[in-house]
Amino acid sequence: MPEDLERFVQQHREEFEVPGPSPHLWDAIEKELGTQQGGAKIIPLVKRNWFRAAVIALLLINAGTMFFFISRNQQRKASLAVLAPDVAEAKTYYSSRINEKLKLINAYPLEELGLDSAARKELELRNETYKTLEKELKNNPGNERIKAALIRYYQLKLDLLDKILEELQEKKVTPEQTKKHYEAEI
Amino acid sequence: MKASATNLNQTQITDTLIDRCRKGDVRAFRELYNAYSGAMYNICLRMTNNVSDAEDTLQEAFIQVHRNIHKLENAGSVSAWIKRIVVNHCLNTLRKKKVYFEDPEVVEVEVEDGLDEEHFSWTVSAVKSAIETLPHGYRTVLNLYLFEDYSHKEIAEMLGISESTTKTQYMRAKEKVRQIVKQQNATR
Known part of the structure; x- marks a missing residue:
């Protein structure tokens, strides 16, 4: 009598495997994530000069947003949680982490921070770029590229704030705990 | 899941790597993809039964992994977490093809004599x-x-x-x- 199918599969498990997917699949994924021009270039730049990197990153984020202005649908009144629950969950997670970082950064004296008011405004969670992306998503709730752009926006911002904090800590600057110039809006 | 041998790549996935992924580090995400794409592709191929659907499904699944990486609590559970996303995407692919999993006719299993x-x-x-x-x-x-x-x-x-x-x-x-x-x- 032949052995049981389950036992046979267990004993020859590796032989059932085929080589992985086409090497081009990663390229397609990377393109879909919209990260080819963003993340890969920003990180080494930040290492050299975080302030310039901050400005470049903000420009990249803002430039990316312009793409979504091309088409606009009529305004629909619905919350993000209903229209795009997956993005709403990401928003909760990233907002909390971004706001933690912003509080730490804002505790530093302005002169140590070295950012002008416009740059500080850009670092806030709900800047113009964010509002535009969120509005576009509400107008086009099923648009995967807008969803990806919003997630990417959160990720880049979080990474950028981390780099700024690392830089400040490396300079051994002591934060002035009582000095808070603005509270992050949620 | 049942306790049995897994066919996943044994590449070390650390909390640091996952944290880099959460911050949008593409190289980190590529490491994650390289570690799991082989095993996950095999799942897609077995489930969808054709190369084209398998690759499309794998692509969609990894985009979902990227988007939801903040939900992953620690690197220790990454394997089962990615696998579940991939399997769910495979099931969605099958549902789009109008595959119904409920069998309306309950027929007794025919076991041959001898x-x-x-x-x-x-x-x-x-x-x-x-x-x-x-x-x-x-x-x-x-x-x-x-x-x-x-x-x-x-x-x-x-x-x-x-x-x-x-x-x-x-x-x-x-x-x-x-x-x-x-x-x-x-x-x-």
């Missing part, structure tokens, strides 16, 4: 081709249980059917595979 006197041998290629010829519903249950190591309870939840239905479908699928392989042996 099993004890049978003489045939399993081979990997014969088993693979037999599974490929199974109807989608049978193949899905058989793959999830036999290859992806999910329990009947987990499979029932995933497919939205009762546990007794998954057990019945699994028995029938296994029996069909046995019959096909036996036939292949006879025609050799």
Whole structure:
């Protein structure tokens, strides 16, 4: 009598495997994530000069947003949680982490921070770029590229704030705990 | 999941790597992709039964992994977490193809007489081709249980059917595979 199918599969498990997917699949994924021009270039730049990197990153984020202005649908009144629950969950997670970082950064004296008011405004969670992306998503709730752009926006911002904090800590600057110039809006 | 050997790449995935992924580090995400794409592609291929659907499904699944990476609590559970996303995407692909997992007709498993006197041998290629010829519903249950190591309870939840239905479908699928392989042996 032949052995049981389950036992046979267990004993020859590796032989059932085929080589992985086409090497081009990663390229397609990377393109879909919209990260080819963003993340890969920003990180080494930040290492050299975080302030310039901050400005470049903000420009990249803002430039990316312009793409979504091309088409606009009529305004629909619905919350993000209903229209795009997956993005709403990401928003909760990233907002909390971004706001933690912003509080730490804002505790530093302005002169140590070295950012002008416009740059500080850009670092806030709900800047113009964010509002535009969120509005576009509400107008086009099923648009995967807008969803990806919003997630990417959160990720880049979080990474950028981390780099700024690392830089400040490396300079051994002591934060002035009582000095808070603005509270992050949620 | 049932305790059994996993076919995943053993590349070390650390909390640091996951944290880099959360911050949008593409190189970190590529490391994650490289570690899991092989095993996950095999799941997609078994489930969808064709290369084109398998690659499309894998692509969609990894985009979902990237988007939801903040939900992953620690690197220790990354393997099961990615696998579940991939399996769910495979099931969605099948649903789009109008595959129904609930079998309206509950038919008794036909077991041939004289099993004890049978003489045939399993081979990997014969088993693979037999599974490929199974109807989608049978193949899905058989793959999830036999290859992806999910329990009947987990499979029932995933497919939205009762546990007794998954057990019945699994028995029938296994029996069909046995019959096909036996036939292949006879025609050799």
